[in-house]
Amino acid sequence: MRDKTKTLGEQGIMISVVIPTLNAGPALLDTLTALLPANDRGVIREVIISDGGSSDRTLAIADDAGAVIVEGPRGRGQQLRAGADIARGPWLLFLHADTILETGWDEAAFKFMTIPGQCRAATFRLKFAESGLRPWLVALGANLRTRWRGLPYGDQGLLISRQHYDAVGGYAPLPLFEDVDLIDRLQAAWPGGDGCLSILSPRAITSAERYQRDGYISRVLKNNRCIRLYRKGVPPADILEVYYGRSSTPTSGRHGKAAAGGPGQDTPQS
Template sequence: MPAPLSVIIPTLNAAGDLPQCLASLMPGVEAGLIREVLLSDGGSSDATADIADAAGASIIQCERGRGRQLATGAKAARGEWLLFLHADTALTRDWVERVRDHMTNAPGKGAYFTLAFRSDHPMAKHVASRANLRAKLLGLPYGDQGLLVPRSLYEETGGYKDMPLMEDVALVRAIGKRRLSMLSAEARTSAAKYERDGWRKRSWKNVWLITRYLLGASPEKLAAAYR
């Protein structure tokens, strides 16, 4: 029987973080859980393709845009389960056990990981804790937390939309809080944007953008503000 899990990673000049991301997936390969790792690439000009090839991952070329790239990867995937993961996120080694338990005990539901930042900054744990609390209370995890979903549920909810921003929020809202679980394994993501912009400023900007989206602002206007 083929391994059940397809991992989809959208990439664009991701060579700096990609090796750590792919290395974190190796326990899933060794455990017979991962069927394939698909990099849906939006036109990288760095060593992304070489890194993917060396790791045994497949590259799918498509037009740039994270929502579009995620949808393209999902369409090409062959697994019964899909794991969407950002290229600057690495999973802790216990992810295999947590994912396998979820597949067995909640076969019709989606899941995401506990957020952590790869940073020693004093604000890192505070921002992550607040994001995890929001995810639990509202069912709105960040895309940085990954998304594990059975293919049947992904297709039922319409999958990722071709949107310039908020594609992750749109999908988890369609899935619904009752069909989402937080896994205790961590998704340790890059803190580069927070350290560049300032932890408080970046955190509140993200909250404001999501609030505007939930109140009806268009993804196009939000993308312009985000840039």
């Protein structure tokens, strides 16, 4: 039987993968390696590494892999936007440098992208690379929130048509909560708000390093606090101080966004 994913290139339905990096090192190599089968089948048009000033082997790894490299100011929102700006594919896949997509993701993406009338954005289910009850519970909470409220973490990846991405204005150059901000606008643009995002069955497997380093309970509580501050209108730049533990009293002030709670990678997760 012919592999259906081969017809993506023939139909002009190809993906530009955008990965923001900052000293990603070995994690990036694993992420890129996991993309190779899809690349060999013609699913991926290009992989774009949007770097924010790495001093390790990140750029060498990207170059060896044949990725397109764009360099610019540090900041995930700015880096994601910079990568998308030069992407040539009709579909964009935003992926974190420490996230590995499970085998079969390209077949799921093919089905999603070729269903007539399908909504124009999708994400993957979350799984942490570490085993144990605590990472399993955090991932479960993330997947339930994605399903019930349409609010994934940036770690889960975002597959979106170029047309739809441009229509909502793309990623804003925010230092934090850039993924929350984009999801808010996707929901606002979708009739009724709900249902703007499909959930693909393959999992996005990511690191639980932040939780292991800070402690699961402490990290979850801090993440939830940061999200509450964001929803109250505190500027993301001020919330950074709380997120990284440098301050407990951020400056108040409206950032101009309003919506019910949302996710975030490097942006707080709950």
